[in-house]
Amino acid sequence: MFIPIFFLSSLLLSSSYALVQDFCVADLSAPFGPAGYSCKKPATVTVDDFVFSGLAASGNISNLIKAAVTPAFDAQFPGVNGLGISLARLDFAIGGVIPMHTHPGASEVLIVIQGSITAGFIDSANKVYFKTLNKGDVMVFPQGLLHFQVNVEKFPALAFASFSSANPGLQILDFALFGNDLPSELIEDTTFLDDAQVKKLKAILGGTG
Structure with missing residues (x-):
C-alpha cells in the first residue's frame, strides 16, 4: 500500500512544479542570471521570437582555426529560452578544426552535412573515443x-550541432591555458611544457604573463 501512495504523491508533487506557461521567450534587455534569461511579457512576444535565420549562411572561416561556429542559443534565438534545446552551425575550411573544448551545461549531438570530419571526446577515465564521420x-x-x-578532407566541411540546453556554455582548452594572464610559470608546472613553448602559444592566442 505504501508504494502506490508514494508514487501517487510523487506524481502530484512533480505536477505542481510543471511548466505553468507555454514558453519563456528570453528578454534580452534584462540581465542574464544563474537561471538564464527572464521571460518577455506575453503581449510583446511575436512569431519572430520563434524563428532564427542565422544558420543559413556560412560563418567566417578566415581565422586561426580555419573554422566557424554560428550559435543559435538563447542569446541569439530567444524562443529556445527555457526549453532545454539549442543549435549551432559548424563550418570548416580545409584543415579547419574546432579545438578541444567542453560544454559544461549540455550534451551535444553532431550531424555531418558535407565532407568528412574526425570527431571525438575523452571520458573522465581519459579513454578516447574518436571516429571519422561522413555525410549523414x-x-x-x-x-x-x-x-x-577536425576537417580531414581536401575540401570544406559542414555540420550542425544540437544541444540539451538553451545555453550550453563553452570553454576552449587552448584559450583557457594560453589566452589569458595565467602566469607562464604555473602553466609550465601544470602542463610540463617548457617556457619557450608556453610563450609561443601565449603570443599566438593572446595571453600575457
Whole structure:
C-alpha cells in the first residue's frame, strides 16, 4: 500500500512544479542570471521570437582555426529560452578544426552535412573515443567532456550541432591555458611544457604573463 501512495504523491508533487506557461521567450534587455534569461511579457512576444535565420549562411572561416561556429542559443534565438534545446552551425575550411573544448551545461549531438570530419571526446577515465564521420553520420558528446572536430578532407566541411540546453556554455582548452594572464610559470608546472613553448602559444592566442 505504501508504494502506490508514494508514487501517487510523487506524481502530484512533480505536477505542481510543471511548466505553468507555454514558453519563456528570453528578454534580452534584462540581465542574464544563474537561471538564464527572464521571460518577455506575453503581449510583446511575436512569431519572430520563434524563428532564427542565422544558420543559413556560412560563418567566417578566415581565422586561426580555419573554422566557424554560428550559435543559435538563447542569446541569439530567444524562443529556445527555457526549453532545454539549442543549435549551432559548424563550418570548416580545409584543415579547419574546432579545438578541444567542453560544454559544461549540455550534451551535444553532431550531424555531418558535407565532407568528412574526425570527431571525438575523452571520458573522465581519459579513454578516447574518436571516429571519422561522413555525410549523414551522427555522433553524441556527453555533457562536460572534452571533445573536438577536425576537417580531414581536401575540401570544406559542414555540420550542425544540437544541444540539451538553451545555453550550453563553452570553454576552449587552448584559450583557457594560453589566452589569458595565467602566469607562464604555473602553466609550465601544470602542463610540463617548457617556457619557450608556453610563450609561443601565449603570443599566438593572446595571453600575457
